[in-house]
Amino acid sequence: AQSVAQPEDQVNVAEGNPLTVKCTYSVSGNPYLFWYVQYPNRGLQFLLKYITGDNLVKGSYGFEAEFNKSQTSFHLKKPSALVSDSALYFCAVRDNGGFKTIFGAGTRLFVKA
Amino acid sequence: KAGVTQTPRYLIKTRGQQVTLSCSPISGHRSVSWYQQTPGQGLQFLFEYFSETQRNKGNFPGRFSGRQFSNSRSEMNVSTLELGDSALYLCASSFPGENTDTQYFGPGTRLTVL
Numbered sequence: 227a228q229s230v231a232q233p234e235d236q237v238n239v240a241e242g243n244p245l246t247v248k249c250t251y252s253v254s255g256n257p258y259l260f261w262y263v264q265y266p267n268r269g270l271q272f273l274l275k276y277i278t279g280d281n282l283v284k285g286s287y288g289f290e291a292e293f294n295k296s297q298t299s300f301h302l303k304k305p306s307a308l309v310s311d312s313a314l315y316f317c318a319v320r321d322n323g324g325f326k327t328i329f330g331a332g333t334r335l336f337v338k339a
Numbered sequence: 340k341a342g343v344t345q346t347p348r349y350l351i352k353t354r355g356q357q358v359t360l361s362c363s364p365i366s367g368h369r370s371v372s373w374y375q376q377t378p379g380q381g382l383q384f385l386f387e388y389f390s391e392t393q394r395n396k397g398n399f400p401g402r403f404s405g406r407q408f409s410n411s412r413s414e415m416n417v418s419t420l421e422l423g424d425s426a427l428y429l430c431a432s433s434f435p436g437e438n439t440d441t442q443y444f445g446p447g448t449r450l451t452v453l
Contacts, residue, residue, distance in 0.1 A: 258439055269343070269429055269444035277439045316382065320438050325394040327372065327442065329382035 228253045230319050232330035239307045240338050247302040247333045249317030258320035259300045260327070261291055263313045270316060276300060287311070307337045340365055343432050343445035351451045357418040360448045364411050364432030370394075371413040372442060373405060376427040385428075388413055389436045417450075425452045 229252045239245045251257055258277055262270040274285025281293045291302045300317060317330040344363045352358050364371050373385040384397040388407035405415040411432070417424055427449050431442035 260441070262444075267446075269446045270431075272441050272443065275439075275441060321395075323438075325370075325387050325389070325436075325438060326384050326397070328384065329374075331381045 228319050228321050228328050230317050230328055230330040232315075232317055232333045234333050235331075236334045236336065238336045238338065241309050242306050245304050245307045245311070245335065245337070247315050247317075247335060249300045249302065249330060250298050251300060251317070251319045252298060253319055253321075255323070257293075257298075257300075259291075259293065260318040260320065261285065261289070261300075261302050262316045262318060262329075264316065264332075265313050273302070273315075307335075309337050309339050311335060312337045343430060343443055345428075345430050345445040345448050347448060348446065349449045349451075351453065352420050353453050354420055354422060356420050357416065358420060358450060359414055359416045360428055360430075360450075362413045362415075362430030362432075362445060364413070364430075365434070365443055368432035368434040368436075368443070369411055370433045370436030370440070371407055371411065372431045372433075373413070373415050374429045374431070375399075376429055376447070377425075382429070385415065420452045422452050425450060 231250045260275045261273040264270045276283050276293045284290045314332050346361045370389045372387040375383045386396045391407045402418045407413045427447045429447045431444045433440035433442045
């Protein structure tokens, strides 16, 4: 069965420093991987996705993610964090046969000025 | 293009009542999915519809049901509400509905069961 793990409940980083939010997955077949962000009292916003091709995926707001098949990871990264990046981040995997998306538990990112 | 809209945004009900939530997808989107978000359980998949057909269903009791209309709008219904049903219910749409498609989320309906 497909699953997604976000091992950190919370990540703290200083503004201007690089940030990484971790995600590992377990799927049968080719993984379709997504990152979403949720701001308070809002729905989820799409950041980026990996379907196939280049292992480094670039997305919205300067975020990127690196797909690593051998480590079954899809970590979200940004070279220089902003206070406005503070939010809840979700990694997700699409069940590639069953039209179902499975989300990780979410990682709360705090960026301190 | 207008985004995904959900109505109502907030709802307060009492135990035993039933509730219907509505979702209007982005114009042209044919797939609609529903999720329940709670602090303890995170985001849980409820069901997904495409062209009025339920393609998949999550592990929720039969009290949770949904449907999709010919214009792709979707509703979900929860009968005999329980306190544990208090949650943010999110709807997402995608075009045309393939597994690789990006899902676009609405702002959610906050349901409180007293």
